[in-house]
Amino acid sequence: MITIENLTKYYGSNRAVNDISFTINDNEILGFLGPNGAGKSTTMNMITGYLPLSGGKVTINGVDISKAPIKAKKDIGYLPEIPPLYPEMKVKEYLRFCAGLKGIPFRKRGEEVDRVMELLSITDVKGKLIRNLSKGYKQRVGFAQALLGDPKFLILDEPTVGLDPNQVIEVRNIIRDLKKDHSVIFSSHILSEVSEICDRVVIINKGDIRAIDTIENLESSLSTGLVLHIKVKGEKGTAASIIELTKGVKEMLDITDEGSSIFSFTVQLEGDADEIRGNIMSELLKNNVNILEIYTERPNLENVFIELINRPVQKQSLQELLAEMESEAPEEDDTTEDTKEEN
Amino acid sequence: MFPIYKKELQSFFYTPFAYTITALFLLLFTYMISTKVADLDSNLAIFSYTEVFYNVIIYFIFLIPLLTMRTFADERKFGTEVLLMTSPVSVLKIVLGKFFANVTVFLFMIAGTIIFPIITSQYGNVVESQLKCAYIGFFLWGTMFICVGMLISSMTESSIIAAVIGELIMFAFLFLDDFSRTAFISQYPKLQSVLMAFAAQPRFAYFSAGFIRLSDIVFFISAIIVLLSWTYISIEKKRWKRG
Numbered sequence: 217m218i219t220i221e222n223l224t225k226y227y228g229s230n231r232a233v234n235d236i237s238f239t240i241n242d243n244e245i246l247g248f249l250g251p252n253g254a255g256k257s258t259t260m261n262m263i264t265g266y267l268p269l270s271g272g273k274v275t276i277n278g279v280d281i282s283k284a285p286i287k288a289k290k291d292i293g294y295l296p297e298i299p300p301l302y303p304e305m306k307v308k309e310y311l312r313f314c315a316g317l318k319g320i321p322f323r324k325r326g327e328e329v330d331r332v333m334e335l336l337s338i339t340d341v342k343g344k345l346i347r348n349l350s351k352g353y354k355q356r357v358g359f360a361q362a363l364l365g366d367p368k369f370l371i372l373d374e375p376t377v378g379l380d381p382n383q384v385i386e387v388r389n390i391i392r393d394l395k396k397d398h399s400v401i402f403s404s405h406i407l408s409e410v411s412e413i414c415d416r417v418v419i420i421n422k423g424d425i426r427a428i429d430t431i432e433n434l435e436s437s438l439s440t441g442l443v444l445h446i447k448v449k450g451e452k453g454t455a456a457s458i459i460e461l462t463k464g465v466k467e468m469l470d471i472t473d474e475g476s477s478i479f480s481f482t483v484q485l486e487g488d489a490d491e492i493r494g495n496i497m498s499e500l501l502k503n504n505v506n507i508l509e510i511y512t513e514r515p516n517l518e519n520v521f522i523e524l525i526n527r528p529v530q531k532q533s534l535q536e537l538l539a540e541m542e543s544e545a546p547e548e549d550d551t552t553e554d555t556k557e558e559n
Numbered sequence: 560m561f562p563i564y565k566k567e568l569q570s571f572f573y574t575p576f577a578y579t580i581t582a583l584f585l586l587l588f589t590y591m592i593s594t595k596v597a598d599l600d601s602n603l604a605i606f607s608y609t610e611v612f613y614n615v616i617i618y619f620i621f622l623i624p625l626l627t628m629r630t631f632a633d634e635r636k637f638g639t640e641v642l643l644m645t646s647p648v649s650v651l652k653i654v655l656g657k658f659f660a661n662v663t664v665f666l667f668m669i670a671g672t673i674i675f676p677i678i679t680s681q682y683g684n685v686v687e688s689q690l691k692c693a694y695i696g697f698f699l700w701g702t703m704f705i706c707v708g709m710l711i712s713s714m715t716e717s718s719i720i721a722a723v724i725g726e727l728i729m730f731a732f733l734f735l736d737d738f739s740r741t742a743f744i745s746q747y748p749k750l751q752s753v754l755m756a757f758a759a760q761p762r763f764a765y766f767s768a769g770f771i772r773l774s775d776i777v778f779f780i781s782a783i784i785v786l787l788s789w790t791y792i793s794i795e796k797k798r799w800k801r802g
Contacts, residue, residue, distance in 0.1 A: 264645040268799050289647040300642035302566075304574055316562025317646040361642070 217242055217277065218263065218369055218399065224271035225258050225423075232258045234423040235272070240369070240399050245391065247414030248403035255423040256403045257297050260373050263401070264294040276369060290319070293367040295375055299358025303347035307338060307357055310346060311364065318365040332360040335390060351378040359387070363394075370400045376409060388413050419524050426524045434524070443469070444483045444493060447509035448500065452479050458499045459483060464492035478508065485512070563648070563656030564663075567630075571664050580625060581668045587618045588672050608676055608685070609693040609767035616763065619701060620733060624725030626664055627708025628718040630657050631794065635716045644798070654709070654791050661705045669697060689769035696766020699779035700759060704729055706786035713793040736760045 218240040225233040233255045240246050250256050261267040263274050265281045265288065274281045279288040302310060308329060315325040333339045336356045341349060346357060355378050362370055375391070376384045391400055392413055404410050410417055411431045419426040419434075427434060448455045452473070459481055460468055470482040485492050489512050500507055571577040591614055595606050634640040643653050676685045707728055712721040738744065739754035755761070759782075762775040 261641070266641050266644045266798070286647045286649060289645060292645065294641070294645045296638065296641045296645075298638040300637070300639040302570070302637065302639055304570060305566075309569065313562055313566045314642070314646075316565070317643070317648055319647055 218401075219275045220259075220263065220272070221274075222272035223259065223262060223269060223274065225255070225262060225267065226270040232423050233262070236420065236423070236425045237272075238418050238425065238428050240401055242399055243395055243397065244416065245395055245400045245402060245414045247410035247417040248401055248420070249405065249407070249410050249417050250403075250420040251405060254421045256420065257373055259420070260294070260371050260401070260403060261296070264292055264371055265289055266294075266296075290365075291368045293362035293364070293370045295358050295362040295370075295372045297373040297377075299354055300361070301346045301354055301357060303345070305346055306343055307346060307349070308333070308342040310357065311360060314361045315364050318367075320365050328364055328366075332363045335363065336360045337386070352380060352383055355379055356383070356387075359390075368398060370394060370398055372400065373403050374405075375402065376404070376406070384409075421524075442485045442489045443513045444481075444485050444489070444496070445509065445511050445513060446481045446483070446496065446500075446507065447474075447478065448481070448505050448507055449476075449478050450503075450505035451477070454503055455479060455500060455505050456481070458503060458505070459496055462492060462496050462499060464488070464495070480509075560648070560652040560656045563643070563653055564660050567657055567660030568663060570629075571660065577664050577667060580622060580664070581671055584618065584622055584668045585671045588615055588675075591615050592675055608679075608690055609769065612693045612697050613764065613767045616697070616700065617733065619704065620726055620729045622668075623665075623701060623704045623729065624708050624711075624722040627661055627705055627712055628722035628725065629712065630661065630709050630721075631713040631790075632715050632718040632721045636718070650791055650794055654787055654794070658705070658709060658787060661709065662702055665701050665705060666698070669694070669701070686769075692769045692771055693767045695771065696763050696775075699766070699776070699783075700763045703759060703779050703782045703786070704732075706783050706790070707732075710786050710790045710793060713790045713797070732757075732759055734760075 220239065221237050223233055223236050224231070236259065238246075248256055248259070258267065262269050263276075263281070265274075265285045269282060276288040276291050279291075281288040302313075305313070311329040311332065312325055315328055316322075320328055330339075333342055336359055338353060338356050338360060341353055341357075346354065349357065355375070359372070359375055362372065372391070376387050379387060388409070391402065394400055402410070402414060414431065416428065416430050417434065418428045446455075446459065452471070456468070456471065456479075459465060464485055464487045465483055466486040467484040468481065469484055470480075472480045474480060493510065493512060497507060497510065588611070591611050595611060599606055631640075634643065644650075676690055679685050708721070708725045711725045711728065712718070715721050715724075735754060736758035739751050739758065744751050744754065759779075762772075762778055765772055765775055
């Protein structure tokens with residue numbers, strides 16, 4: 217288990233990571249999500265012991281990374297954002313060097329290197345200079361390096377960047393397989409990827425944690441209601457007015473004419489979706505409008521993500537709340553004055 | 560430590576680097592010997608290997624920074640520093656691994672010069688004891704400047720800047736004793752003695768004259784230890800400042 221407590225990082229006076237805490241359980245894939253510059257890489261660099269912490273504590277399996285770095289680092293495989301490769305080395309040579317760095321006994325190195333090359337299907341380029349490899353191969357060589365020595369925790373900073381769609385699927389499958397006896401922290405700004413393989417996600421923006429939860433909980437907890445799609449055959453006006461007037465319909469988002477009097481409606485719902493859908497269906501049938509297709513859709517993760525990162529940070533302590541109220545107070549005064557003037 | 564040492568050696572010897580720099584050094588060394596031999600016609604000239612060594616060290620102002628410039632600067636440039644820093648290897652071992660690799664290439668460079676005394680001994684006499692002293696002095700002197708070069712390399716991301724600054728510092732060190740003997744500095748004997756204490760050149764001169772003095776050995780070894788510690792500190796400091 218990796219525990220991160222009150223992790224903070226300052227670059228000069230600039231705060232890059234602000235007092236974040238979370239844990240990575242055993243056999244879990246944790247997605248680390250955030251826009252560019254959110255502090256993802258900085259956090260990962262601190263967890264792996266590359267960057268010193270400005271504040272807080274990181275423990276890897278009970279070992280404090282600041283106090284016993286060598287011991288803690290033995291359990292970590294790290295693939296940084298830019299794969300750390302020596303362009304003038306050959307792939308196998310490089311991996312053997314990394315195996316040595318990680319303290320794998322001399323006799324087992326060859327076996328271990330072959331294992332990771334096989335796993336990431338880079339055996340065919342083992343004799344090539346890293347300089348001459350394509351971006352996808354370089355990325356995979358970097359990934360192979362992180363897997364050497366079978367460390368318990370894998371920290372992967374955007375591992376699928378630069379891979380073609382086939383390779384992306386391969387790498388995702390590898391990560392899924394690794395879950396059996398590893399924990400993985402996986403950063404990305406590609407949402408579909410995270411929602412597909414991660415058990416939980418941590419969403420951060422500007423150094424603050426915006427949410428830590430499972431994908432399902434995040435999606436359902438958001439205020440954005442469900443969206444209903446209906447495809448009907450009949451008169452456009454009748455169908456539209458029935459749908460609009462049904463209780464629980466918040467907004468008509470889109471109407472498309474698909475020809476031969478077939479129309480598609482996209483509707484934003486509010487409240488109990490099943491009931492609303494039932495009402496709409498019965499009303500439409502009463503008025504002889506044929507329903508060709510009807511389904512409700514959850515808001516996609518994209519919306520969740522955008523809403524979460526734009527949402528103001530939740531204030532945890534009373535003091536913070538009070539401080540905020542104080543700073544807001546004069547603004548309220550201004551508005552009341554304005555309204556008075558208007559009156 | 561050993562994997563880093565091995566990797567560094569590979570980067571020197573699997574590329575033309577070590578061979579090119581050695582060839583350049585031997586060319587300069589041979590040129591120096593051949594001019595000395597040519598001078599033998601005039602009766603005043605005395606030929607001695609130690610003198611050749613003494614004359615040849617000026618070339619190292621350019622060669623040693625070339626050798627050490629990439630040590631840490633390139634790791635930073637290619638982003639491989641992350642790999643070293645997140646591996647279960649201490650920074651001290653990283654510094655030592657790289658130090659020994661640089662020293663090995665330096666030994667490779669000076670090993671090529673042994674051929675000249677061997678050839679000479681076939682036809683005449685070589686004062687072996689003096690030659691050994693000169694080699695020891697040469698080795699210690701070069702090793703100290705390898706440490707200077709590594710220190711500079713640990714401070715920058717550009718290997719070119721590392722080389723140029725290294726050359727400047729070596730240049731300053733080489734002429735420190737000349738500078739401290741100037742009339743201006745002689746006015747302040749205390750300052751003069753401090754500057755003289757730091758001058759490596761006269762200490763090397765003792766070695767090349769065939770003296771092994773304990774104070775000189777202590778000077779070089781302590782300089783090496785201090786410079787390596789500074790390199791270590793500089794890397795740690797860079798980590799803290801990284802943004």
